[in-house]
Amino acid sequence: MTLTELATPAxxxxxARLDRNIDRxxxxxxxxxxxxxxxxxxxxxxxIARIQIARGAVGICCAxxxxxxxxxxxxxxxxxxxxxxxxxxxxxxxxLLEQTHLSFIVDDLAVAREWSARMNAAGLSVDVLVxxxxxxxxxxxxxxxxxxxxxxxRIAELPGLNFRGLxxxxxxxxxxxxxxxTAAVAAAEARLLARLANExxxxxxxxxxISVGATPTARFSVQQEGLTEIRPGxxxxxxxxxxxxxxxxxxxxxxTVLAMVVSTPAPDRIILxxxxxxxxxxxxxxxxxxxxxxxxxxxxxxxxxxxxLVIERLSEEHANVRxxxxxxxxxxxxxxxxxxxxxCVVSNLVDAVWxxxxxxxxxxxxxxxxxxxx
Amino acid sequence: MTLTELATPAxxxxxARLDRNIDRxxxxxxxxxxxxxxxxxxxxxxxIARIQIARGAVGICCAxxxxxxxxxxxxxxxxxxxxxxxxxxxxxxxxLLEQTHLSFIVDDLAVAREWSARMNAAGLSVDVLVxxxxxxxxxxxxxxxxxxxxxxxRIAELPGLNFRGLxxxxxxxxxxxxxxxTAAVAAAEARLLARLANExxxxxxxxxxISVGATPTARFSVQQEGLTEIRPGxxxxxxxxxxxxxxxxxxxxxxTVLAMVVSTPAPDRIILxxxxxxxxxxxxxxxxxxxxxxxxxxxxxxxxxxxxLVIERLSEEHANVRxxxxxxxxxxxxxxxxxxxxxCVVSNLVDAVWxxxxxxxxxxxxxxxxxxxx
Numbered sequence: 001m002t003l004t005e006l007a008t009p010a011x012x013x014x015x016a017r018l019d020r021n022i023d024r025x026x027x028x029x030x031x032x033x034x035x036x037x038x039x040x041x042x043x044x045x046x047x048i049a050r051i052q053i054a055r056g057a058v059g060i061c062c063a064x065x066x067x068x069x070x071x072x073x074x075x076x077x078x079x080x081x082x083x084x085x086x087x088x089x090x091x092x093x094x095x096l097l098e099q100t101h102l103s104f105i106v107d108d109l110a111v112a113r114e115w116s117a118r119m120n121a122a123g124l125s126v127d128v129l130v131x132x133x134x135x136x137x138x139x140x141x142x143x144x145x146x147x148x149x150x151x152x153x154r155i156a157e158l159p160g161l162n163f164r165g166l167x168x169x170x171x172x173x174x175x176x177x178x179x180x181x182t183a184a185v186a187a188a189e190a191r192l193l194a195r196l197a198n199e200x201x202x203x204x205x206x207x208x209x210i211s212v213g214a215t216p217t218a219r220f221s222v223q224q225e226g227l228t229e230i231r232p233g234x235x236x237x238x239x240x241x242x243x244x245x246x247x248x249x250x251x252x253x254x255x256t257v258l259a260m261v262v263s264t265p266a267p268d269r270i271i272l273x274x275x276x277x278x279x280x281x282x283x284x285x286x287x288x289x290x291x292x293x294x295x296x297x298x299x300x301x302x303x304x305x306x307x308x309l310v311i312e313r314l315s316e317e318h319a320n321v322r323x324x325x326x327x328x329x330x331x332x333x334x335x336x337x338x339x340x341x342x343x344c345v346v347s348n349l350v351d352a353v354w355x356x357x358x359x360x361x362x363x364x365x366x367x368x369x370x371x372x373x374x
Numbered sequence: 375m376t377l378t379e380l381a382t383p384a385x386x387x388x389x390a391r392l393d394r395n396i397d398r399x400x401x402x403x404x405x406x407x408x409x410x411x412x413x414x415x416x417x418x419x420x421x422i423a424r425i426q427i428a429r430g431a432v433g434i435c436c437a438x439x440x441x442x443x444x445x446x447x448x449x450x451x452x453x454x455x456x457x458x459x460x461x462x463x464x465x466x467x468x469x470l471l472e473q474t475h476l477s478f479i480v481d482d483l484a485v486a487r488e489w490s491a492r493m494n495a496a497g498l499s500v501d502v503l504v505x506x507x508x509x510x511x512x513x514x515x516x517x518x519x520x521x522x523x524x525x526x527x528r529i530a531e532l533p534g535l536n537f538r539g540l541x542x543x544x545x546x547x548x549x550x551x552x553x554x555x556t557a558a559v560a561a562a563e564a565r566l567l568a569r570l571a572n573e574x575x576x577x578x579x580x581x582x583x584i585s586v587g588a589t590p591t592a593r594f595s596v597q598q599e600g601l602t603e604i605r606p607g608x609x610x611x612x613x614x615x616x617x618x619x620x621x622x623x624x625x626x627x628x629x630t631v632l633a634m635v636v637s638t639p640a641p642d643r644i645i646l647x648x649x650x651x652x653x654x655x656x657x658x659x660x661x662x663x664x665x666x667x668x669x670x671x672x673x674x675x676x677x678x679x680x681x682x683l684v685i686e687r688l689s690e691e692h693a694n695v696r697x698x699x700x701x702x703x704x705x706x707x708x709x710x711x712x713x714x715x716x717x718c719v720v721s722n723l724v725d726a727v728w729x730x731x732x733x734x735x736x737x738x739x740x741x742x743x744x745x746x747x748x
Contacts, residue, residue, distance in 0.1 A: 007440070007463070007748035041690060063691040066381070083691060084636045084645070086707055089381070107637055111706050138692055139637040139645050171689065262458045263481055263513040271458070271513050277722055278747045281655045315545065316415060316718060317437040317457060317747075318512055332485050333460055344690060348651055349722070351745055371725055373652045373691075374381035 002360045003300070004335060008260040009274035011346055011353045012337075012362065014302075017254035018048070018236055018355075025218065025235045026055045032222045037061055037080060039213060039233025042344045044369035046074035048236060059101070061213070061231050065092050066372030072100040074368070080104065082167055082213065082231065084131065084139050087114040094122055103127035105167055107140050112155040119160030129167040129209060130155055132196060134189040136171035143192055149199035156205040165209035165228070166193050166200075173216045174285045179246050186212075186220030194226040216245045239343035240295055244286015255346060255353070256302050256337040257294070259319070261330050268326045272296075272311075272319040274338055278349060281314060282342035293319065297337040298330070311338070376734045377674070378709060382634040383648035385720055385727045386711075386736065388676075391628035392422070392610055392729075399592065399609050400429045406596045411435055411454060413587060413607025416718045418743035420448035422610060433475070435587070435605050439466050440746030446474040448742070454478065456541055456587065456605065458505065458513050461488040468496055477501035479541055481514050486529040493534030503541040503583060504529055506570060508563040510545035517566055523573035530579040539583035539602070540567050540574075547590045548659045553620050560586075560594035568600040590619045613717035614669055618660015629720060629727070630676050630711040631668070633693070635704050642700045646670075646685075646693040648712055652723060655688060656716035664715075667693065671711040672704070685712070 003012065029036035038052050039061040049060050049071060059078025062068045068079045069092070081104040085093065096102045106112040106128050119125055130152045133140030141148055156163035170189045176182040189212055197207040212221050213231025215238075221230050237255035238248035257278055263271035276293075284290040293314045295305035308328070313320040319338070330336070340346045347353055348371065352364040377386065403410035412426050413435040423434050423445060433452025436442045442453045443466070455478040459467065470476045480486040480502050493499055504526045507514030515522055530537035544563045550556040563586055571581040586595050587605025589612075595604050611629035612622035631652055637645035650667075658664040667688045669679035682702070687694040693712070704710070714720045721727055722745065726738040 007466075009747050084706075086634060086636055086647075088634075088707060092381075107639065108706060133639060137639075137643065138687075138689060138694055139639060142639065260460060260462075262460055265481065265507060265511075265513060265516065269511065273460075274747075276654075276656065276719060277745075280650075281657075281719075282650065283655075313512075315512065316722075320512055332458075332482060333462060345650060345655075348690075349745060350747065371651075371723060373383050373648075373724065 001362050003258065003356055003362055006258055006354060006362060008258055008335065009278045010258045011350050012256050012258050013237065013353050013355045013365065014254045015355050015357050017252060021235050021238065021252060021254060022052055022055055025232060026057065028219065028222050029230055030056060034222060034227060035229040037229055037231050038236070039231050040067065040071060040369070042233045042236050042347065044347055044367045045365060046071055046076060046368055047365060049076055061233070064372055064374060065089055065096065066374050067369040068096055068102065070369040070372060072096055077101060082131065082169065084111070087111065087118050090118040093126070094124065097124060097126060103129065103164060105129050105131040106155060107131040109151055109154055112158055112161060116158035116160040125160045125162050127162045127164050129164050129211065132166050132168045132193060134168040134170055134192050135185070136169060138171060140168065143196045148196060149203055152200050153203040153205045163205065165207035165211070166197055167211040168193060170212065170214050170217050173214055174241070174245070176216065176245065178287055182216055182245065183220045186217040187224060189217070190221065190224035190227055215242055216247045219247065234344060237343040240339050240341045241285045244284055244288065244290060246287065250305065251303055253302070253339050255343040256297070256339050257346065259336055259338050261332055261334045261336070264330065264332055268323045270321045270323065270328060270330055272321060272336065272338070273317065274319050275317040276314040277316045278346065279314060279319070279338065279340050280342060280345040280349065282345055284341040294338045294340045296321065297339065300335065300337060302337045302339065375736050377632065377730055377736055380632055380728060380736060382632055382709065383652045384632045385724050386630055386632050387611065387727050387729045387739065388628045389729050389731050391626060395609050395612065395626060395628060396426055396429055399606060400431065402593065402596050403604055404430060408596060408601060409603040411603055411605050412610070413605050414441065414445060414743070416607045416610050416721065418721055418741045419739060420445055420450060420742055421739060423450050435607070438746055438748060439463055439470065440748050441743040442470055442476065444743040444746060446470055451475060456505070456543065458485070461485065461492050464492040468498065471498060471500060477503065477538060479503050479505040480529060481505040483525055483528055486532055486535060490532035490534045499534045499536050501536045501538050503538050503585065506540050506542045506567060508542040508544055508566050509559070510543060512545060514542065517570045522570060523577055526574050527577040527579045537579065539581035539585070540571055541585040542567060544586065544588050544591050547588055548615070548619070550590065550619065552661055556590055556619065557594045560591040561598060564595065564598035564601055589616055590621045593621065608718060611717040614713050614715045615659045618658055618662065618664060620661065624679065625677055627676070627713050629717040630671070630713050631720065633710055633712050635706055635708045635710070638704065638706055642697045644695045644697065644702060644704050646695060646710065646712070647691065648693050649691040650688040651690045652720065653688060653712065653714050654716060654719040654723065656719055658715040668712045668714045670695065671713065674709065674711060676711045676713065
């Protein structure tokens with residue numbers, strides 16, 4: 001099948017861009033002898049995870065146990081869950097440990113003690129890292145707590161847990177307003193983790209790993225000292241937000257939505273068949289223009305957005321496009337591409353994406369771990 | 375299985391509330407001898423569609439052909455697509471016509487002519503309604519165009535199309551700032567459609583149907599003259615937005631997300647395991663408070679939100695909850711319920727919802743038409 005034969009809307013992955021994105025991030029990690037462990041949340045595809053690993057990734061990350069179950073069943077041998085997995089899920093974790101090398105994070109001494117008891121009862125042990133809040137203020141131990149190093153040392157000595165080191169996610173980099181600010185976030189993150197690791201080592205506990213992860217900071221994180229691992233996820237596809245944050249060019253973006261003009265009710269308004277059920281309602285982040293629900297490419301090569309078109313409103317199945325000039329040349333039935341604000345959530349909305357190869361042929365690729373919320 | 379045994383997060387449907395919502399809307403339509411044709415986008419479940427039809431609904435609506443294919447394959451005998459289906463999909467439409475009584479909308483004379491040619495070529499005809507823009511400014515013919523009635527009359531005379539009448543969606547009612555404003559939208563919609571129908575009849579074309587649809591306006595639409603059909607969808611589950619718009623009470627909301635506290639990093643912050651992958655990033659609408667990504671019920675009966683808790687930020691897998699008082703009693707592992715801002719998009723994120731019966735037992739219900747974007 002070819003691109004223009006697809007029923008629309010359709011989520012399309014440009015194979016050449018995907019390939020190049022995987023290679024570039026691996027090369028950036030290799031150049032600094034950092035381990036690359038991509039977060040699989042963006043593609044949710046064991047097939048793409050195997051490509052990443054074949055190029056040099058040490059394993060993958062998943063957020064939820066349900067995702068790890070899909071990748072482990074497919075033979076992915078090393079899976080990290082940078083998520084505060086609750087001990088109520090101990091049975092599923094024990095089953096996963098039979099299938100794959102699993103590790104996860106803890107950010108709470110009481111929870112860590114419960115995991116220790118569960119693992120001891122099973123006669124097993126599991127690799128854990130302690131999550132550190134480096135400024136995003138989501139999960140993680142506050143490194144400025146006077147007892148931060150002591151809490152980590154307490155966790156590290158618990159039987160049944162193999163303490164591996166520290167892990168962070170600088171999600172606040174998505175709010176950066178300049179390249180310099182992103183660089184500063186990455187530098188501060190590395191400094192903060194190094195300081196805490198040093199304090200922990202003074203308590204006699206060694207941090208074998210210091211792991212950071214986010215696509216916008218990745219290019220700066222590889223320049224820092226003391227890190228052992230990076231965990232970007234979005235870089236396989238990129239999206240409008242990553243372009244806005246300077247992490248990618250339009251021509252790097254591998255995921256687009258092929259959409260059709262289904263109504264042209266006014267000179268300054270066209271309706272596309274891709275609504276929030278395809279694009280999600282996630283808004284863009286970036287240093288400059290973030291209006292609208294993605295950007296529209298009227299050329300199907302997807303190299304430069306049509307700046308006359310702003311997706312100003314989404315319903316579930318419609319995109320309301322405002323034509324800034326008040327006059328457009330599009331007709332009902334015309335095809336366009338939309339680059340979403342956030343690609344990770346778009347692949348989660350479909351059972352399969354369409355991989356597009358040179359010459360325009362397309363083939364389906366299942367999003368095998370889609371919708372695994374628990 | 376019982377509710378508290380579910381892996382979290384989980385999308386839960388309260389069977390008693392669902393049942394009551396279906397009955398009440400049917401009774402409201404029946405009282406005015408209006409046909410009720412629910413939009414199935416909210417539940418995407420043939421099982422629930424069959425309940426609606428058993429109680430008196432004349433059929434259902436779907437947005438996309440892919441959804442209609444699921445419901446038709448399940449034996450739903452009357453399906454309307456209030457969506458500007460493009461003639462490029464004629465083959466799929468012809469196959470659907472063999473399985474079910476299908477109707478759809480047109481809002482463009484050129485597109486209608488193309489459909490007419492396609493149907494003629496197949497030796498068939500299809501029921502169509504003309505979509506009218508009653509103020510939402512999405513699809514639809516502008517009724518204030520001087521030639522509006524003439525365009526509809528031209529469409530009505532095309533061979534291969536059985537013109538049934540007019541159809542509208544007052545989506546702008548979601549932006550109403552008071553009950554009176556919602557009532558005014560419903561009244562204006564009915565007046566506008568009646569005026570246009572009258573103008574069309576002066577051209578010798580009869581409108582057998584005048585169909586309106588939206589949950590916030592439904593209670594006012596049933597009081598209008600001249601309508602033949604209402605098409606609300608969201609009322610089966612309702613959600614925070616419908617409560618905000620006065621269309622439902624908290625205790626009417628049938629869909630909630632069972633979630634777990636997975637981290638308690640600060641006295642004023644707790645983290646739940648339901649992120650945008652479960653709740654979506656859709657924001658709330660309503661007359662008053664619309665902050666946050668849904669509301670939290672700390673009592674599992676889900677009768678009154680805990681106003682101390684605001685879901686101020688979602689990541690894909692985390693909800694950052696701000697504790698306004700700066701002190702909470704929740705502990706890691708505790709269960710809460712979240713009422714989403716928008717229930718339709720939540721059911722689209724999971725392969726199955728859990729139907730909860732009295733006594734707390736739960737059983738899975740497939741969201742069979744989930745993810746059918748095309």
